[in-house]
Amino acid sequence: MSVPPQASRWFLPRDSEMARRINELDWAATSLGPMESWGPALRHALATLLRSTAPMGLFQGRDGVVLYNDAYREIAGLRHPHVLGRPILDAWPEVAEFNRNVLDTVLAGGTLSYRDVHVVLNRTGEPEDTWLHIDYSPLVDEDGNATGVFFLIKDTTRRVEMEQRLRIAQHAGGVGTFEWFPETGRLEVSEAYRRISGLPTEGMVTDAMVLARVHPDDRALATPAMDRENPVEYAEYRVVDPASGDTRWIARRGEVAQHGEGTRHRFIGIAMDITDRKVAELALANQALTLQDRVNQRTAELLRTQDALRQSQKMEAIGNLTGGVAHDFNNLLQVISGNLQLLVEDVQGNERGERRVRNAMAGVARGSKLAAQLLAFGRRQPLAPKVVNVGRFVRNMDDLLRRTLGEGIEVETVIAGGLWNTLVDPGNVENALLNLALNARDAMDGQGRLTIEAGNAYLDANYVDALDDVAAGQYVLLAVTDTGHGIEPGIMEKVFEPFFTTKPEGQGTGLGLSMVYGFVKQSGGHIKLYSEPGHGTTVKLYLPRTTQSEDIIVDVDSGPVTGGSETVLVAEDDEAVRETVVAMLADLGYRVLKARDAHSALSIIESGIPIDLLFTDVVMPGALKSPELARKARERLPGIAVLFTSGYTENSIVHGGRLDEGVELLSKPYTRETLARKLRQMLSTQAQRNAGNPETVVAAPALPTPPPIRVVRVLVVEDDWLVRTTVAEMLQLRGHEVFEAGDADRALAILGQETIDVLISDVNLPGMSGVELVATARERQADLAAVYATGHAGVEGVVPDARTLVLVKPYGSDALNQSLARLFPPPGIARPMASPL
Known part of the structure; x- marks a missing residue:
């Protein structure tokens, strides 16, 4: 390569590294061409920038070939010296779009100026955030055409990052800085000071603006005393937000800065938001003043909790007692009921005998209802829960309630939209609602308004803390409100006890509300009573929410009473009950085997005699319990059906107040018709399962298949x-x-x-x-x-x-x-x- 005469390089200073590199580079390989072809404008521009101590350079030509001075080397970092002589878009590819805009704008004769512009540059081997001041202007040749871009650049990254850290620290610490110039009334403030003092985010700040936001009673404190002997000053004052009226406390510490001998020029300081501290101090003062009140309040809460616990324990004890009584009572009723039903055929045609049997059966029914109410209160009744929508349930009962309550009672139902489902026993919900409605009717003397509401509710942790057996969470609320006499405070805690009633003798059993109480508690819910004498009563039932889809409830206790010829094994420890049920089954045509306990029943099963159904009492003496008997029976006779019966289920087949999955139960006392239907249903179902061959099963008429859908x-x-x-x-x-x-x-x-x-x-x-x-x-x-x-x-x-x-x-x-x-x-x-x- 031929070396151009030294005279053609007058613009290259001798003591510059970049001048040396520019001199040594093969420019003929670039779009600029050999150095001797460079025009006067480019040479003069290089002479200027290479002798400058400020970082600057050129993007020359349409593709912006990069030239720069020694001061620019620090900004280029590891890119130096490789970017020299390269097109700018290739030299800095990570900011190619930015530089393309620079070339297009400045080569068209425009200028650009950026202050603290943020870019991401790879100057050290990895991308890093960079902030820059850059000014771009066109390099014009002797014909007035823009042939390049002259730039002056300054790296402001360190200052910007320090300012950011300062802002973050001030924000985190709640500290703002300011300088006050008393002669002009002007303040230089930080962003944090603006926020703390409630000032606009932009624009000039004056002492008048600051004082206008200070509480009128504190303005004397908020004005720094410039003539004090001690230049360090501290003050606490309130500021009021002009828009919202909210008040905050500010602590200010500052110092007078002297300018010249004895002249006070400015006041420099910091301000902090101390509202939380002031609130805490006030709260502490209030706590000290009200300590005795709070002690009294906590004592009262403790007494209420103890009362609630005693009440819960009392109700539990009464429940255990009534549950046990109901069990024996149901066995007696079963004997009486069974024999009365067998007696019906013996007195056919005898009008007086038939009437007496009917009267006796009515008495059994009343006794059965009483036993059911006792079990309900004691939370011992076996529940068969279904997923129901209480709102639809209430609407379906509307006609029944109106007929039951009479024309003098105005019934209003309020069902909230989007009502959740709940998992409860439908029959018990109906009984509970009827009991509450009848109690309300009596409280209103047959004239008034009954309001039934259903909605969604949430019991939070604070509410349930004082309750013994209620979990926080989502519930479906069923509320019944009347306009009756109300309940006196002295008897409020007794209304759920069995046999307690305020009605005249002979007009109530005192078991209605206790049954509702037991059902709700057994369902995992909560019951709340509100009443005020002369203003009526509201009973609120909180039933746990379920996210399951609503069940379609089908009534299986219907159809004709039919018997059969299958073999039934009866396991019952009460001899009178056993003989009665054996007679009823024989009367229905079944072949009957009997056992006095579970061991005897298992011996019969293991003998190999064909048995179609095991009918066993739940509660029997001996080491072998009924659920275990049922399991062993199914192991030896896979096709056997199992039906449990009991007047008191305990926890052997009922858990959480609900029948175990797949368990069939017939509660005592039961009628001949109920027994017949239940047996027929179970034996028919079991026969279909045992058949195994679909051709042997009589198919039900095919229903039209609904279109497949997604649940939404x-x-x-x-x-x-x-x-x-x-x-x-x-x-x-x-x-x-x-x-x-x-x-x-x-x-x-x-x-x-x-x-x-x-x-x-x-x-x-x-x-x-x-x-x-x-x-x-x-x-x-x-x-x-x-x-x-x-x-x-x-x-x-x-x-x-x-x-x-x-x-x-x-x-x-x-x-x-x-x-x-x-x-x-x-x-x-x-x-x-x-x-x-």
Whole structure:
């Protein structure tokens, strides 16, 4: 390579490393060409920047070939000297877009200026955050054309990071800094000081602005005394937010800074938010003043807790006693009932004898009800819980309640939308509601208003702390309120005790509320009584929430009374009960074997005699218990059916107040008809299982198969209560979780609390229309599916698509389910094209 004459390099200083490197680089290999071809403008620019101590450089030509001075080397880092002579976009690829904009703007004649611009550069072998001051201006040749970009650069990273750390420290420590210049009234303040003092985030700050926010009573304290002998000053004062009116406490510490001999020029200091400390000091002072009150309060709480514990223990003891009494009582009733039913055939045609048997059976029924109430209070009744929706349950009982209470009682039901399900025994819920309604009727002397409410509730830890056996969590609330006489405070704690009643003698057993109490407790719930003399009573039942789908309840205790010819083994330790049930079964046509205890029954089973059903008492003497007998029987005779009976289940087949899975129980006392139906049902079911061959089983008529669906969460919005509840029931029967709203406001409230998959809305709602409601809802949840219900062929402005359908009224369950199936096809089924239904 030929070396150009030294005279052509006058712009290269002798003592510069970058001048030497520029001189040695083969520029002919770049877009700039050989050095001797460089124009005067470029040479003069290099002469200037190479002699400057400030970092600067050039992006020369259309591709921005990089040239720079010695001061720029520190900014280039490990990229030096490799970036020299390279196009800027290749030299710094991590900021290529940034530099492309620089080239386009400045080569077009413009200028750019950046202060503390943030970029990520790889100067040390790894990416690092960098802040820079950069000024760009065009390099103009002798013809006035911009041929390059001249830049002046300064690395401000250290200062920016220090300022950030200072801001973080001030924010974390709640400390703001300031300088006050009394002569001008101006303050230089930090971001933290603005926040602490409630000042605007931007703009000039004056002492008048600061004092305007200080509480009027504290302004003298907040003004620094510039003439004090001691230059260090401390003050505490209040500031008031002009927008919200909130008051905060500020602590300020500062020092007078002198400028010249004896002249006070400025006041420098810090400010801290000490509101929390002041609040704590005030709270501590209040605690000291109210210590005795708090001691008295805690003592009262302790006494209430002890009373609640004593009450709980008393109720538990009474429950154990009544449960045991009910067991023996039920055995006696079973003997009497069984023999009376056998006697019916003997007195047929004898009018007087038949009447006496009927009267005796009525007495047995009353005794059976009494025993059931005792078991309910003692939490010993075997529950067969189902997943029910209490709101639907209450609505279904509406007619029954109105007929029972009479015309003088106005019945109002209030069912909250989106009501949760609960796992309870349906029969006991019905009995509890009837008992509460009848008590309310008597309290109102047949005239007044009864309000039944169902809603969702949450019992928090603070509420349940003072309760003995209640867990915090979600509950379904069933409340019954009357406008009757109310209950005197002195007898409130006794109302749940068995046989306690305020009614005249002969007008009440005193077991109604105790039965409700026992059922709720056995179901894992909570009961609360509110009453005020002269203002009525409210009884609140809290039943635990379940997330399971609602069960479809089928009545199996119906149909004709039929017997059979199968073999039944009766295991019963009470001889009178055993002989009675054997006679009843024989009368029904069954072949009967009998055993006085579990060991005897097992011996009969092991003898090899064919047995179709084991009918065993739960509570029997001996080491071998009934559940173990049933297990051994099934091991030896896999096709045997097992039916338990008892007047008191203890915990052998009932756990948590509920029958174990797969256990069949017939509670004593039972009638001949009930026994016959139960046996026939179990033997028929077992015969089908034993058959094993589907051809031997008589098939039930095939029901139409509903379209496959996915279970979803649905919000039904309809102002017509009857239409809304009907649609909700149709959806719940298919297993969907349904929330209800009567207008758009309630619907939006539910959408703010629950995750909803599809919104089914009437078009013409009061206030906001259904179309507006869906639009508003989709602003919050873009993927929300929607079904518009309308009496017209379509909805103006609504085009059906994959997430939107129109359902024309009147519509039935099939059309509704088809709509959901189209919106939410099961896995493996393609979504159909949308169209109005």
